[in-house]
Amino acid sequence: MSTLNTEATSVANGSLPRQRRTYSIGELARMFEVTPRTIRFYEQEGLLAPERRGQTRIYHEKDRVRLKLTLRGKRLGFSLAEIREVIEMYDAMPDGNARQLKRLLEILADKRTNMERQLEDIRLMQRELDDVEVRAREVLARLDQD
Amino acid sequence: MSTLNTEATSVANGSLPRQRRTYSIGELARMFEVTPRTIRFYEQEGLLAPERRGQTRIYHEKDRVRLKLTLRGKRLGFSLAEIREVIEMYDAMPDGNARQLKRLLEILADKRTNMERQLEDIRLMQRELDDVEVRAREVLARLDQD
DNA sequence: CAACCACTTTACGTTAACGTCAACGTCGTC
DNA sequence: GACGACGTTGACGTTAACGTAAAGTGGTTG
Structure with missing residues (x-):
């Protein structure tokens, strides 16, 4: 509950709890039509913080949502820095x-x-x-x- | 009539024919809160084509409108190249x-x-x-x- | 086991859109 | 006639957001 709200709608409607899937960087990249490089870059800029299994990154729903929001922000002309600012404050909110x-x-x-x-x-x-x-x-x- | 339509609305309403003012690069820059450098750059990129009196640039209503459209396009995330493309085609329209x-x-x-x-x-x-x-x-x- | 994937890091390259600085010309005015 | 405000060109610098290439790791498949 301390991160961006994946389930905003699935709480309101009666949809499944959304399978606890995970994604590889390549899958995510294809889903959003960006390159893996882009996703790694976003991580480096503090927009994503995927799990690690050894070396390789493992993305959960939460990460997918963040990426979606990031790309939407970009289409609206926000800089990555601006987007990060909001994400960071959101994460820091509860306390x-x-x-x-x-x-x-x-x-x-x-x-x-x-x-x-x-x-x-x-x-x-x-x-x-x-x-x-x-x-x-x-x-x-x-x-x-x- | 061969350029972007300044009077699109002033034809519909009964406003004055808008004084045939001209502007210096500095005036225009202040109006739109950009630097003269920016305006020169837009000219270099083919988005503006002001008159010249000797060395110095003289901007008319038409140029002011183009600049306004350009900045609006930018706020919407269009690249200068995209904006130019539309402007060029618009200018080439009549023939x-x-x-x-x-x-x-x-x-x-x-x-x-x-x-x-x-x-x-x-x-x-x-x-x-x-x-x-x-x-x-x-x-x-x-x-x-x- | 070799050959392929898909993934990783490191590092340098690239593009768009200006910023900045130098060096100069041209007014108006004090 | 020096000074300041504004204009000019030219050239190099900068930042954001990735692209690209090199070199290595880890699984699986014929």
């Missing part, structure tokens, strides 16, 4: 002091305004795309006509 | 051949699905943030209570 927690709330508020702007940006960008497409189709229609 | 236009439509569709996924990512991310915040507030409350 966190008040100052740390307030800092976390600040960061969250920050991300939230960021998301809001992104939503606005997307809306505006979609309009631009609409506009460009309409014009392109007009020109095309004229070409077809002649 | 574009059918193949070019179809290619443009493809790119647009591509960006569109990208936007859709971003929207979904944002929704999911917002839920995560909500979840984290709730937990953080719970822990805080427990601390205040004791």
Whole structure:
């Protein structure tokens, strides 16, 4: 319970406790269409902390979720450092002091305004795309006509 | 009419024809909170093509709009190369051949699905943030209570 | 047992998007 | 006419996020 919540939904719905599977680095890499190198790099950057059986890494559900969140964060333009910051604070939460927690709330508020702007940006960008497409189709229609 | 449409809205509403102002590189930089270096770099990358009076660059409304679109694109995670691609095709539109236009439509569709996924990512991310915040507030409350 | 996988570490290479610094020209003004 | 603010080009530096190549380890399969 001290890490990112894999079961957020499976608590609400009645799904199985999700088989206690593990994954190799290669499996995980194929699942998310990244290279093993990328996954190792994320570990080095403090975003993942898989188990070790001897030399080789063993990933659990928790790690898979973290990777998923990381990649989602990246698609939204967050740096790995930003993502790590949130993950670290989240992990430190249960025994966190008040100052740390307030800092976390600040960061969250920050991300939230960021998301809001992104939503606005997307809306505006979609309009631009609409506009460009309409014009392109007009020109095309004229070409077809002649 | 052969460039990005500054007046997309001012045609629809009744706003003034927007003073035919010009801007220095420094003005533009302050407006958008970037450095002049950045603006020169964008020009070098083919995203801007300001007028020249002797050595010095002179930016018009058209350039300001392009810069705005470029920065918006960046916030959405597009590379400068991608942004340039769209701008170039847009500029080439009026006398574009059918193949070019179809290619443009493809790119647009591509960006569109990208936007859709971003929207979904944002929704999911917002839920995560909500979840984290709730937990953080719970822990805080427990601390205040004791 | 050899030949293949899949995995590991170490280390150097690469790309995008600028930052920074030097060296210079051009105003306005004190 | 020196000074400061702003502009220019050119070149090298920097950071993030991996890619890539070398060299080794550990299982299993023909």
